[in-house]
Amino acid sequence: MKNSKEEQMPQTDRQKEKYRVLQSQFGHKTFRALQEEAVDTILAGKDLLMILPTGGGKSLSYQLPALLMEGTTVVVSPLLALMHDQVQSLKAQGMRAEMLSSMQSSEESGDIIRRLYAGEVDFLYLSPERLNTDGMRNILSQIRLNYFVIDEAHCISEWGHEFRADYRALSQLRDYFPNVTVAAFTATATEHVRDDIVRLLRLHDATLLQGKIFRENLQITARHRIRDGYDQLTDFLNDHKGESGIVYAFSRKNVEAIAHHLQKKGYAAAAYHAGMPSEERNSVFHDFVHDEVKIIVATIAFGMGIDKSNIRFVVHMSLPKTLENYYQEIGRAGRDGDHADVVLLFSAADSIQQKRFIEMNDDDGYKQHLLQKLTAIQRYATSESCRHQQLAAYFGDTLEPCGDKCDNCLEPDHEKRDITTEAQMLLSTVYRTGQSFGKNYLIDVLRGSREQKILANGHDELTVYGVGEKLSKKQWFVVIDRLLEVEALNVNEHQGLMLSETGLQILKGEQKLLIRSERLNVKAKTVKKSAPESFDYDTGLFETLRGLRQEIAQEQGVPPYIVFGDKTLKEMAAKRPQTKDEMLQVGGIGEVKFERYGEEFLALLQGI
Numbered sequence: 091m092k093n094s095k096e097e098q099m100p101q102t103d104r105q106k107e108k109y110r111v112l113q114s115q116f117g118h119k120t121f122r123a124l125q126e127e128a129v130d131t132i133l134a135g136k137d138l139l140m141i142l143p144t145g146g147g148k149s150l151s152y153q154l155p156a157l158l159m160e161g162t163t164v165v166v167s168p169l170l171a172l173m174h175d176q177v178q179s180l181k182a183q184g185m186r187a188e189m190l191s192s193m194q195s196s197e198e199s200g201d202i203i204r205r206l207y208a209g210e211v212d213f214l215y216l217s218p219e220r221l222n223t224d225g226m227r228n229i230l231s232q233i234r235l236n237y238f239v240i241d242e243a244h245c246i247s248e249w250g251h252e253f254r255a256d257y258r259a260l261s262q263l264r265d266y267f268p269n270v271t272v273a274a275f276t277a278t279a280t281e282h283v284r285d286d287i288v289r290l291l292r293l294h295d296a297t298l299l300q301g302k303i304f305r306e307n308l309q310i311t312a313r314h315r316i317r318d319g320y321d322q323l324t325d326f327l328n329d330h331k332g333e334s335g336i337v338y339a340f341s342r343k344n345v346e347a348i349a350h351h352l353q354k355k356g357y358a359a360a361a362y363h364a365g366m367p368s369e370e371r372n373s374v375f376h377d378f379v380h381d382e383v384k385i386i387v388a389t390i391a392f393g394m395g396i397d398k399s400n401i402r403f404v405v406h407m408s409l410p411k412t413l414e415n416y417y418q419e420i421g422r423a424g425r426d427g428d429h430a431d432v433v434l435l436f437s438a439a440d441s442i443q444q445k446r447f448i449e450m451n452d453d454d455g456y457k458q459h460l461l462q463k464l465t466a467i468q469r470y471a472t473s474e475s476c477r478h479q480q481l482a483a484y485f486g487d488t489l490e491p492c493g494d495k496c497d498n499c500l501e502p503d504h505e506k507r508d509i510t511t512e513a514q515m516l517l518s519t520v521y522r523t524g525q526s527f528g529k530n531y532l533i534d535v536l537r538g539s540r541e542q543k544i545l546a547n548g549h550d551e552l553t554v555y556g557v558g559e560k561l562s563k564k565q566w567f568v569v570i571d572r573l574l575e576v577e578a579l580n581v582n583e584h585q586g587l588m589l590s591e592t593g594l595q596i597l598k599g600e601q602k603l604l605i606r607s608e609r610l611n612v613k614a615k616t617v618k619k620s621a622p623e624s625f626d627y628d629t630g631l632f633e634t635l636r637g638l639r640q641e642i643a644q645e646q647g648v649p650p651y652i653v654f655g656d657k658t659l660k661e662m663a664a665k666r667p668q669t670k671d672e673m674l675q676v677g678g679i680g681e682v683k684f685e686r687y688g689e690e691f692l693a694l695l696q697g698i
Contacts, residue, residue: 117680144421161234189215247286335403409440438574627664
């Protein structure tokens with residue numbers, strides 16, 4: 091194999107050429123933060139670890155240098171759907187990209203391998219499983235390689251949140267290809283995970299580029315979930331009609347139920363989880379990427395590295411497992427740089443459920459590690475300080491309070507209400523009914539329900555029967571949630587509530603219980619404020635441009651955002667370019683994209 095670091099043009103010429111390629115291939119006039127440093131590192135033949143938030147431009151950082159070098163860039167990616175998506179996007183920009191996977195016939199694979207040998211493939215996408223085979227290594231040893239890209243590199247660390255055993259085998263790359271540069275990319279990595287990536291990939295004197303954690307286009311909100319959270323979800327979605335988004339749920343059962351609920355409400359929503367037949371799952375993914383389904387309801391199995399740029403919201407219907415998971419998942423919103431909302435709905439029951447799963451782990455050290463991560467996400471959800479600042483601190487970054495990009499900064503002063511009396515009513519009901527009943531039954535007793543089970547148990551004769559009728563059922567759920575948060579109640583294996591020592595102290599009047607007043611206002615809107623657009627544009631013209639984009643995408647069989655992103659269309663609707671030169675001044679439109687799609691958009695704009 092030829093040395094991949096052999097330069098094909100003087101370094102100074104490459105430096106000039108990268109700006110031309112940036113404009114013509116990618117439609118950008120300037121690099122984003124750290125992109126140019128990443129490009130220069132790869133062009134110099136040095137190993138690289140880049141930690142950059144989703145939407146920060148990691149893909150361009152490794153795609154651009156490949157166009158200035160001889161040979162093939164091998165990109166290792168964890169998901170077939172993601173690889174297919176990225177290959178389509180590169181082809182739409184006129185680049186020679188292919189993937190080898192189980193999705194192809196032997197004839198298709200054979201043709202790609204032939205073109206690899208002929209030097210006709212610039213980007214080859216592989217799963218780690220495929221790369222780790224002797225056959226694939228043999229093929230790669232016979233072609234000219236310029237560098238390996240390891241995408242979603244955090245998957246190599248068992249201390250990360252998405253560990254994959256097949257990624258661990260990538261440590262053997264140095265044995266088979268000792269002279270080929272390795273560039274690793276991820277959106278999230280704690281210091282422990284970062285060290286793991288460098289050690290396990292055996293990066294040589296690697297350049298570390300770590301971007302700021304803060305994503306100013308994300309509006310973050312966290313709210314205590316009221317019962318199943320359905321009312322809060324639909325209230326939020328009323329402000330996002332016609333927009334693409336992801337709703338994450340804890341289990342497959344929850345996913346199915348929420349998707350069904352949204353469909354009944356008239357939303358173009360679909361379920362996605364690992365228990366579905368692969369053909370159905372792939373169909374849902376395709377429809378979402380092509381804007382035929384607007385809302386995906388999914389377990390965390392969905393979305394890692396998804397390239398869809400116009401996701402305008404991400405909603406979590408329960409507490410995520412870790413802050414790493416959470417940051418990775420909200421990162422799927424607003425990849426185009428436009429405003430996006432992310433909402434977390436949680437309750438104390440989420441933590442209890444997750445703790446049960448963690449306690450099943452036999453490895454005490456790993457169990458403690460998971461419990462610490464659970465504590466971190468609990469504190470984040472219930473805290474009253476800047477959420478962006480907390481995320482930055484968790485990943486070793488520093489940040490001043492965001493000002494108006496999260497709910498806590500928008501609402502710094504929270505009025506507190508003393509609910510000790512209401513708590514004593516509930517705790518007394520728990521005690522007097524034998525500490526074995528669940529939430530619904532206890533609330534029915536408090537509110538004086540005539541349910542047959544209550545009458546049969548004689549609980550209508552208790553002194554607490556009917557004393558809580560002034561609070562609604564939803565408000566009593568909030569009171570129970572608050573008691574669970576302060577660990578005044580414990581939950582048995584049958585979901586029955588029991589008093590703890592703290593609960594006894596509150597019941598005896600030895601300790602008060604306070605709550606944010608707004609939590610008892612169960613009709614409060616989920617999100618208080620949405621940021622304005624970064625610039626004014628004609629919304630009607632934007633919709634017309636979106637319609638043309640959809641037609642072109644359907645004709646060519648590609649996702650609409652591959653034609654042009656929403657941000658590009660908004661800029662068109664604001665500037666109304668009338669010539670090719672004016673079109674090329676719009677962000678996201680380069681020479682290649684204009685030749686493929688620009689003429690039709692220009693004709694539409696000229697005709698208005």
